[in-house]
Amino acid sequence: MRYAQIYLLMIAFISTVGCETTPKVDNPVLGPPPPRLESALKQQKLEHTQMASRSKERKSILEGDFQESDNPFESPVITVASSSDTSTASAVDESVEELKDSTVVAMVNGTPLFVSDIIGVYDFQLKQAEQRMPPEEYQKLRRALVKRDLKSHIERQLLIHEMKTTLKKEQLAMLQEHLDKAFDEERIPELQKAVGASSPQELEEKLNQQGRSLYYEKELFMKQQSALQFMAVKAKSKNDFSREEVLARYKSNLDEYAYPAKARWQRIRISYAKHGGKDKAVGVLDEVIHKLQAGENFGTLAEKYSDGPRAEKKGQWGWTGRGSLADSEVEAALFELPVGQTSQVFETDDSFQIVKVIDRKEAGHTPFADVQAQLEQSMVNDARMKATRETLDQLFKKAIIESMFEYETEDEKVTN
Template sequence: MRYAQVYFLFLVSLGMVGCETTPKVDNPVLGPPPPRLKSALKQQKLKHAEIASRANDRKNILEGDFEDSENPFETPVITASTTSAESAVEDTEDILSDSTVVAMVNGTPLFVSDVIGVYNFQLKQAEQRMPPEEYQKLRRALVKRDLKGHVERQLLIHEMKSTLKKEQLDQLQEVLETAFEEERIPELQKGLGVNSPQEVEAKLNEQGRSLYSERELFLKQQSAIQFMAVKAKATSKFSREEVLARYKANIKDYEVPSKVRWQRIRITYAKHGGKDQAVGLLDEVIHKLQAGEEFGVLAKKYSDGTRAEKNGQWGWTRRGSLAEPEIEEALFTLPIGQTSQVFETSTSFQIVKVNDRKEAGHIPFADVQGKLEQSMINEARMKATKEILEELHAKAVIETMFDLDEDDVNSTNSAGP
């Protein structure tokens, strides 16, 4: 099982943790308050503004103050008269460099590179074919989309480090490093189509990645996942009675409507010169059916429409899906294997035969028990995960450049507990 040994050893490690292992400090979760993010962002903006201002000054000296060009593909020149420290800040506000701090989680900074570093290869390709402003919008959108998950992972890692002893953290690190070597690297080799770690490194380098960066990402992700799996303590098994109760409470979800498999011979008026002319062909078909000729053979020879090539056969058809009520009623009432009377519609003569039918009912409990129980386990895990994250959010100091989703917890720019 994937990373199974990681989970087992980590579970054993946590089993050794008691209240006495929690660091004895005034505030073991938060520690010292982090520096205000707004101050850090202000410094970043001023730095960007200074760089942008110097760049614009150099551009003005080289290009001069020109009139707007009639060429729609030419970038307008920004002149000295239109630049200032304030406008430079606005112009560079959307520029997110890899070193830009986008969040502080319990005193630990999250940089742009932490959030979107995994997209380096795709971003480099996008940068080559996108205008600079669109490229920056793309980076910003990726950061906003993925920031929540990185904040939550950092919360879990902080809690883990505050809860476990150093020797337990060292043990977990060792186990995860082994898992990376024995499982993750072979996965990368298979995914990249190579045969050795050296070839993996070369391929990753082409994409702006490395085995080191993959290792660091793996360790962070798996540490958070394993810690959450144990800390959440979600139900991992439900009794038959519990699953059956869920099945009965949602019985409508397992309803199965009646359906029928059938064949049809259809003689259209238009194709045979009108209704009167079609009657002659219909009589011929009826005589052959009465003589015992096979329905499918006659459908292939006489029926109109694409289904003729398939001996007039139709797959499972649910009640209520046919346009002709009389024909549908016959399909759901005729004995299986029996041929119907002739139905006269506004455009054709039709004869149908019922090949098989399943009455309305419900999917048996035995057929869905396993899948239903797994969905209940997943629900329990999601609920426990949400509760743990809410608890961690409530006692954390989190400041972000972007607002997290409203349902994350109200303390996005939080105070302590």
């Protein structure tokens, strides 16, 4: 995949310039940003509002919906109802101020983030919502989306800023060239398949119907891939664990790999009600017992005589664990009878029952060999996420961030 080639290219870039970061600025903002835009931000707002009117410049900052399974920044779908519980409080009166597309939500190291940068990706869905929602509720939805996604966009902007200050101009140009090719050769075919288009022209038409465009998709792709590729290089983590390390993790979490005893079985059930009472049901039971003693097949007899819910399947039940059956005597038989042996007759409140164990697995643990590869991958993923978080924390510590909204710190997320 060209994405992997881009990753190797990024490694080469970093190796030529090292991993030095930009010098710390005076009075960096540590932790959450102030709840309102500071005076410096207000002074820049008019200038940046004019910038916001140029859609290409605005949308080049937008984060898109490009799907990568290892994307550490993906966010769930939000609704107005859920936002009241999960979003942090705004310092602005939500019922008064309308969030316009050109509103500056935050400044990240001098770069503005507009409302359109945060929720532009939802344009099509928001237009539909605006038609069916009261104006007040629609504005709440826009605000909830901005609040929810703000921190992710700040994180991405920090990565892009770090990349631009780490790589040389010619290296950034080369990366741009490789991402252009990756978009043309891989992303466009993916988009065509997703929307059912047979050509880039048809793709453009279908995207336009959704309020999107090929230009827009490319900007999203470039932004997303730049951040992801740079993070993959910047957040160095351990990608190889020895067998001993993986085995130690397995042993320390052995309970996670435990499984209970379970059995597969058959049943012949003769209900009293179906045969006109318990006394008459005894006659049918005697007939079944004699045929079992004569060696007739249990499943065949179950299909003929049983009135249980699985009679048509020869009375067979799937894997059953302890605590699954209402009748404790029948359940005990499933874990005590030798496999292949028919039980005694069990007399319940409404029926006679005979069971036979087809197969049984005793309680135990999934063997280490069966989970070694999966466990090692989870360890790699954990290390990668830890390195990602540490890298972002370092970028936040040296950044100057001014924001209209508060956003959760990592400690607050854990608490919530």
